[in-house]
Amino acid sequence: xxxxxxxxxxxxxxxxxxxxxxxxxxxxxxxxxxxxxxxxxxxxxxxxxxxxxxxxxxxxxxxxxxxxxxxxxxxxxxxxxxxxxxxxxxxxxxxxxxxxxxxxxxxxxxxxxxxxxxxxxxxxxxxxxxxxxxxxxxxxxx
Amino acid sequence: xxxxxxxxxxxxxxxxxxxxxxxxxxxxxxxxxxxxxxxxxxxxxxxxxxxxxxxxxxxxxxxxxxxxxxxxxxxxxxxxxxxxxxxxxxxxxxxxxxxxxxxxxxxxxxxxxxxxxxxxxxxxxxxxxxxxxxxxxxxxxxxxxxxxxxxxxxxxxxxxxxxxxxxxxxxxxxxxxxxxxxxxxxxxxxxxxxxxxxxxxxxxxxxxxxxxxxxxxxxxxxxxxxxxxxxxxxxxxxxxxxxxxxxxxxxxxxxxxxxxxxxxxxxxxxxxxxxxxxxxxxxxxxxxxxxxxxxxxxxxxxxxxxxxxxxxxxxxxxxxxxxxxxxxxxxxxxxxxxxxxxxxxxxxxxxxxxxxxxxxxxxxxxxxxxxxxxxxxxxxxxxxxxxxxxxxxxxxxxxxxxxxxxxxxxxxxxxxxxxxxxxxxxxxxxxxxxxxxxxxxxxxxxxxxxxxxxxxxxxxxxxxxxxxxxxxxxxxxxxxxxxxxxxxxxxxxxxxxxxxxxxxxxxxxxxxxxxxxxxxxxxxxxxxxxxxxxxxxxxxxxxxxxxxxxxxxxxxxxxxxxxxxxxxxxxxxxxxxxxxxxxxxxxxxxxxxxxxxxxxxxxxxxxxxxxxxxxxxxxx
Numbered sequence: 134x135x136x137x138x139x140x141x142x143x144x145x146x147x148x149x150x151x152x153x154x155x156x157x158x159x160x161x162x163x164x165x166x167x168x169x170x171x172x173x174x175x176x177x178x179x180x181x182x183x184x185x186x187x188x189x190x191x192x193x194x195x196x197x198x199x200x201x202x203x204x205x206x207x208x209x210x211x212x213x214x215x216x217x218x219x220x221x222x223x224x225x226x227x228x229x230x231x232x233x234x235x236x237x238x239x240x241x242x243x244x245x246x247x248x249x250x251x252x253x254x255x256x257x258x259x260x261x262x263x264x265x266x267x268x269x270x271x272x273x274x275x
Numbered sequence: 276x277x278x279x280x281x282x283x284x285x286x287x288x289x290x291x292x293x294x295x296x297x298x299x300x301x302x303x304x305x306x307x308x309x310x311x312x313x314x315x316x317x318x319x320x321x322x323x324x325x326x327x328x329x330x331x332x333x334x335x336x337x338x339x340x341x342x343x344x345x346x347x348x349x350x351x352x353x354x355x356x357x358x359x360x361x362x363x364x365x366x367x368x369x370x371x372x373x374x375x376x377x378x379x380x381x382x383x384x385x386x387x388x389x390x391x392x393x394x395x396x397x398x399x400x401x402x403x404x405x406x407x408x409x410x411x412x413x414x415x416x417x418x419x420x421x422x423x424x425x426x427x428x429x430x431x432x433x434x435x436x437x438x439x440x441x442x443x444x445x446x447x448x449x450x451x452x453x454x455x456x457x458x459x460x461x462x463x464x465x466x467x468x469x470x471x472x473x474x475x476x477x478x479x480x481x482x483x484x485x486x487x488x489x490x491x492x493x494x495x496x497x498x499x500x501x502x503x504x505x506x507x508x509x510x511x512x513x514x515x516x517x518x519x520x521x522x523x524x525x526x527x528x529x530x531x532x533x534x535x536x537x538x539x540x541x542x543x544x545x546x547x548x549x550x551x552x553x554x555x556x557x558x559x560x561x562x563x564x565x566x567x568x569x570x571x572x573x574x575x576x577x578x579x580x581x582x583x584x585x586x587x588x589x590x591x592x593x594x595x596x597x598x599x600x601x602x603x604x605x606x607x608x609x610x611x612x613x614x615x616x617x618x619x620x621x622x623x624x625x626x627x628x629x630x631x632x633x634x635x636x637x638x639x640x641x642x643x644x645x646x647x648x649x650x651x652x653x654x655x656x657x658x659x660x661x662x663x664x665x666x667x668x669x670x671x672x673x674x675x676x677x678x679x680x681x682x683x684x685x686x687x688x689x690x691x692x693x694x695x696x697x698x699x700x701x702x703x704x705x706x707x708x709x710x711x712x713x714x715x716x717x718x719x720x721x722x723x724x725x726x727x728x729x730x731x732x733x734x735x736x737x738x739x740x741x742x743x744x745x746x747x748x749x750x751x752x753x754x755x756x757x758x759x760x761x762x763x764x765x766x767x768x769x770x771x772x773x774x775x776x777x778x779x780x781x782x783x784x785x786x787x788x789x790x791x792x793x794x795x796x797x798x799x800x801x802x803x804x805x806x807x808x809x810x811x812x813x814x815x816x817x818x819x820x821x822x823x824x825x826x827x828x829x830x831x832x833x834x835x836x837x838x839x840x841x842x843x844x845x846x847x848x849x850x851x852x853x854x855x856x857x858x859x860x861x862x863x864x865x866x867x868x869x870x871x872x873x874x875x876x877x878x879x880x881x882x883x884x885x886x887x888x889x890x891x892x893x894x895x
Contacts, residue, residue: 207710
């Protein structure tokens with residue numbers, strides 16, 4: 134769960150719009166990676182929930198990707214040879230739910246501070262998708 | 276149900292045009308001039324139909340049989356007969372009809388006008404599936420276009436034309452040979468009208484001869500009748516869908532809407548801004564869900580409590596559930612591959628992707644027990660038990676139809692989504708987030724054109740989804756046949772567009788529609804028997820003798836036609852109709868439907884209407 138935790142830390146520590154967008158973009162990518170690791174090994178029901186989550190994560194990442202204030206290069210390049218996340222499916226589900234809740238709140242809060250424009254729209258859209266991810270995972274909890 | 280008008284609705288109305296109606300005069304009387312004018316309209320439209328079956332869609336590759344095959348010959352003879360029939364009715368000034376045409380007053384003319392309007396509307400309906408294409412050709416506007424141009428549907432259409440021609444000829448000839456006292460004699464017109472009707476009998480006989488050699492399966496006629504107008508059905512209303520039958524209707528309507536919209540999407544250029552990763556993902560995600568729901572429904576139907584009345588369908592339903600699960604897996608992998616890419620535009624959702632979501636929603640409502648189920652409820656709900664899904668055996672076909680329609684719509688969607696994706700790749704519209712690329716790439720931009728290994732993998736996943744979705748239609752199609760589900764026309768349509776050469780009757784010889792001649796008994800009253808009836812004779816013995824003499828004279832003429840020497844310069848058609856009595860005899864022979872009788876009219880060198888026509892001689 135280290136990757137998800139690290140994403141949460143970066144989001145909390147992000148100062149300024151470019152850093153927040155960069156952290157959010159990476160966070161959604163990490164969610165996609167984590168889900169990709171687990172979806173093959175889980176039940177059909179959970180796999181479909183993961184599918185819905187991943188679609189929203191990809192849409193959210195795309196929303197951030199086209200924000201003008203996103204730095205052209207990642208501020209924290211991926212490190213080669215990173216270990217895949219470890220944990221049970223319920224643990225992963227809970228960790229992704231927490232991260233998506235944080236993403237939703239951070240992005241929504243940032244959106245309120247921005248003037249109307251593509252950055253605001255990106256934060257708003259990505260925050261909305263993050264909220265949907267959280268709701269999906271919360272509803273699928275046993 | 277979608278309540279879209281079908282060709283069958285219009286065809287039925289055309290057949291009913293000449294039926295007896297309470298409170299209306301029978302279509303047995305009419306002014307010769309009016310009837311001739313109205314009949315010409317009908318014949319003109321019939322000719323256009325016949326032309327459509329032969330050449331109108333020549334840009335569309337379809338398998339036209341050789342001229343010497345039964346249907347090739349039948350089609351050619353039908354067109355020839357219609358040309359001759361029209362030739363007898365065309366008079367100076369009739370070539371360019373005035374619009375709006377004068378309103379007919381006589382009963383038969385009015386009925387023929389009705390029929391002409393129905394037939395024109397039916398042809399228009401078929402043509403809604405085509406649009407002007409490049410280089411003067413025709414473009415397909417729906418998946419029905421291929422069905423309409425298929426040989427099997429063309430044969431069914433010709434069979435319908437033949438069935439329509441018989442009563443027209445019967446009533447038209449009656450008017451021609453029964454002048455109304457006090458009206459102008461109009462000998463030429465009556466003779467011409469009768470000759471036109473005789474050619475309609477030839478048309479019917481030609482098609483019937485082809486039908487006898489290669490019967491038109493009932494399924495092909497049903498397929499022709501099921502062709503809907505090319506229009507987007509209305510979106511089902513949530514408020515009205517609270518029972519299994521209403522949910523099935525909603526699934527079927529949404530599947531039809533999806534097919535319509537998927538076809539429309541496929542015609543969009545690759546640079547259309549509505550094609551986005553968001554849209555592609557939604558279509559793939561919701562198609563995964565729909566496949567999952569179809570698998571659940573098919574598995575539930577396969578349980579003995581649901582399919583007890585259809586034991587023959589159980590294996591197919593089991594196979595359908597397995598095939599839907601396979602399709603679900605391939606759609607899932609497509610959705611997964613789509614996470615790795617994005618597009619140069621985003622946010623837009625194509626109408627097809629929006630409808631795919633609706634289909635997942637409706638199939639979910641049908642599959643799960645929770646009446647308040649939504650997409651957000653997810654897949655961990657209890658499925659609807661078999662005794663609730665199909666409590667009565669009569670309920671099974673409609674649920675099978677819903678699953679079949681949904682599966683078929685996904686097969687088309689997979690195909691069109693693949694095509695759109697392929698076009699977008701060619702247009703360089705597929706991008707990737709650069710932070711997901713390996714360190715070998717050094718791109719100072721958040722996104723960049725997708726490398727070939729990603730687009731290639733994506734297309735491969737879509738190819739799998741297309742193949743699996745198509746394969747999933749086969750077992751549920753068989754289940755539709757086994758349960759008599761209305762959706763079985765989808766399978767017939769698929770077969771019709773794949774069949775080369777003569778179609779094999781699906782259910783053996785007994786399956787072909789033998790109903791066409793069921794109303795012939797009335798038509799077969801011969802001239803002698805009619806005369807006896809006209810005299811008020813009611814004696815069964817006398818009428819039977821009259822009938823047998825009529826039959827003998829009919830056979831005599833047919834035999835005579837068979838023995839005409841090939842080079843014999845046969846008399847002109849109008850000469851054959853010289854007297855009302857001889858015209859009656861010829862009409863009776865032609866109405867038998869015997870193909871040999873047509874030889875009485877055909878000439879080695881057809882030069883109809885050459886020279887002045889002989890005057891009608893008075894009855895002796």
